[in-house]
Amino acid sequence: MKRRNGKFNPKRKLQQRKPDDNKLEELLKQVKYGGNPEHKRNPGDFGLTPPSDPRPHKSLCDDCGIVSRNSADSLLTEGLSRGLVSVQQKEQWPQNIWAVTSDGHVVEAQLENVTKGTYHGYPMPESDPFREVVVDAWEKAEQHKAGRDDNAI
DSSP states (O other): OBBTTTTTTTOOOSSSBOOHHHHHHHHHHOOEEEGGGGOOOSSOOOOSSSOOOOTSSSSSGGGTTSSSHHHHHHHHHHHHHHOOBBBBBEEEEEEEEEEEEESEEEEEEEEETTTTEEEEEEEOOOOTTHHHHHHHHHHHHHHTTTSSSSSSS
């Protein structure tokens, strides 16, 4: 995540509850992973132009095993379905969606096109304190999914 004045964005906050089922179903039908070549070392099957354009100050999806559009899409929809979405919205879309890979890497997706519902994502740096908030919410959502918790995230 791009730092501002040497700090991570302090405005990021998770919604306390998942979007209602009707809204969630509608968002899940429309949400797409768009991608950003600045977060790719290898082009994979993302179909980006340019195919890859890694920048020294950007975190790379390759480093956390996200090397296909399918895996990026899956993480995006899983984060959305678990309700790991930001309080900040742009029209019907959350500004951010978060997820955790099966290997424990925390990723953040940022809305890039409000008309199309597309996002680009990237691994969150280990130094970002918001990672712990995401991991805790992911685990609570997992417990809820397994029937061990209430609707709160």
